[in-house]
Amino acid sequence: xxxxxxxxxxxxxxxxxxxxxxxxxxxxxxxxxxxxxxxxxxxxxxxxxxxxxxxxxxxxxxxxxxxxxxxxxxxxxxxxxxxxxxxxxxxxxxxxxxxxxxxxxxxxxxxxxxxxxxxxxxxxxxxxxxxxxxxxxxxxxxxxxxxxxxxxxxxxxxxxxxxxxxxxxxxxxxxxxxxxxxx
Amino acid sequence: xxxxxxxxxxxxxxxxxxxxxxxxxxxxxxxxxxxxxxxxxxxxxxxxxxxxxxxxxxxxxxxxxxxxxxxxxxxxxxxxxxxxxxxxxxxxxxxxxxxxxxxxxxxxxxxxxxxxxxxxxxxxxxxxxxxxxxxxxxxxxxxxxxxxxxxxxxxxxxxxxxxxxxxxxxxxxxxxxxxxxxx
Numbered sequence: 001x002x003x004x005x006x007x008x009x010x011x012x013x014x015x016x017x018x019x020x021x022x023x024x025x026x027x028x029x030x031x032x033x034x035x036x037x038x039x040x041x042x043x044x045x046x047x048x049x050x051x052x053x054x055x056x057x058x059x060x061x062x063x064x065x066x067x068x069x070x071x072x073x074x075x076x077x078x079x080x081x082x083x084x085x086x087x088x089x090x091x092x093x094x095x096x097x098x099x100x101x102x103x104x105x106x107x108x109x110x111x112x113x114x115x116x117x118x119x120x121x122x123x124x125x126x127x128x129x130x131x132x133x134x135x136x137x138x139x140x141x142x143x144x145x146x147x148x149x150x151x152x153x154x155x156x157x158x159x160x161x162x163x164x165x166x167x168x169x170x171x172x173x174x175x176x177x178x179x180x181x182x183x
Numbered sequence: 184x185x186x187x188x189x190x191x192x193x194x195x196x197x198x199x200x201x202x203x204x205x206x207x208x209x210x211x212x213x214x215x216x217x218x219x220x221x222x223x224x225x226x227x228x229x230x231x232x233x234x235x236x237x238x239x240x241x242x243x244x245x246x247x248x249x250x251x252x253x254x255x256x257x258x259x260x261x262x263x264x265x266x267x268x269x270x271x272x273x274x275x276x277x278x279x280x281x282x283x284x285x286x287x288x289x290x291x292x293x294x295x296x297x298x299x300x301x302x303x304x305x306x307x308x309x310x311x312x313x314x315x316x317x318x319x320x321x322x323x324x325x326x327x328x329x330x331x332x333x334x335x336x337x338x339x340x341x342x343x344x345x346x347x348x349x350x351x352x353x354x355x356x357x358x359x360x361x362x363x364x365x366x
C-alpha cells in the first residue's frame with residue numbers, strides 16, 4: 001500500500017497482533033463497510049456514499065463551472081480551500097503514454113455531455129502542474145475548444161509564504177510569464 | 184553568519200587550523216578583495232564591481248521594463264531563469280513594521296526617478312510571496328499609480344513539477360483566483 005514499506009508493514013502487523021480482539025474486529029468492520037459504501041459519483045466521479053455525491057446534489061453549487069481534476073483526492077484538497085463553489089469532474093488518471101494511458105482512457109466524451117447538459121460556461125482545468133498533468137490539460141483544452149466555452153487553467157507560480165530564493169527556475173519563469181496587472 | 188551555527192563554526196575553524204598556510208592566506212585575500220571590489224550598482228542597487236552593474240550597462244536589456252526585488256540575491260535567482268530581459272531595482276529590504284522598516288526606508292523616490300528618466304512602461308513587482316513582501320508590493324503599486332504606467336506582479340500559484348496534494352490551501356486558493364484563459 002502507498003507510503004507503507006516493509007518496516008512499517010511489520011510494525012503495523014505486530015501492533016495488531018498485540019491489540020485487543022475488539023479493536024481488530026472494529027478495524028476489519030470499518031474497512032468492509034467503507035468498501036461496501038464508498039463508490040464513485042455517477043456524475044462527477046469523485047467519492048460518494050450515494051449514486052450522486054453531495055457536491056453534485058448541492059443546489060448552492062454553481063452549475064455553470066466545472067473544475068477538472070485527476071483524482072478524487074484533488075477534490076478534497078480544493079474543497080478545503082473554500083475558494084471554489086462550482087462542480088467537479090474527476091478524470092481518474094492523466095495522459096501517460098509510458099503507462100499506456102491515452103486520450104480514450106480519460107472519458108472526455110462524458111465530460112462533454114455534462115458540459116452540454118448543465119449549460120456550463122467555464123471549465124477550469126486543475127490537473128497537476130507536472131509534465132503529464134500539463135499534457136492532459138492541453139489535450140482537454142483542445143478537445144473542448146469546439147464547444148466555444150471559456151477554458152481556464154489554475155495559476156502556476158511561486159507558492160504563498162515562500163521566498164523567491166526557494167523557487168526553482170521553471171516556476172520562477174512561469175511566474176514572470178503569468179504576471180498579472182495590479183489595478 | 185547565516186546558516187553557520189556553533190558546531191559548523193567550530194568545524195570550519197578547526198579545518199583552517201589544519202589547512203596549509205597558503206590556503207588560509209588565499210581565503211583571507213579573497214575576502215578582502217571581495218569586500219574592496221563588490222559594491223552596489225548606483226542605478227539598480229544590485230551587486231557590481233563598477234559604479235554601474237553589467238545589467239544596467241548592457242545595451243541589449245529592455246529599458247522599458249523594471250523588475251522590483253527585495254534583495255540582490257533575487258536578481259541572481261531571476262537571471263538564472265533566462266526569462267526576464269529588462270532592468271532591475273533592488274529595494275534592499277521590505278516593509279516590516281515589527282523591525283521598524285517603514286516606507287521611507289525603501290527609497291521609492293529613487294525608483295520613481297529611474298522610471299521617469301528611462302521612460303519605463305511596465306514595473307514588475309517580484310517581492311517575496313509572504314506577508315511582508317505582499318505589503319511591500321501593495322505599497323509600491325499604490326505609490327507608482329500616479330505615474331500612469333503598467334504595474335504587474337509575478338504569478339503566485341502551484342509550483343511547476345509539483346502535485347496539487349502538496350500545495351497548501353492559501354496557494355491553491357490563489358491558483359484558482361489567478362487562473363488564466365487557455366486560448
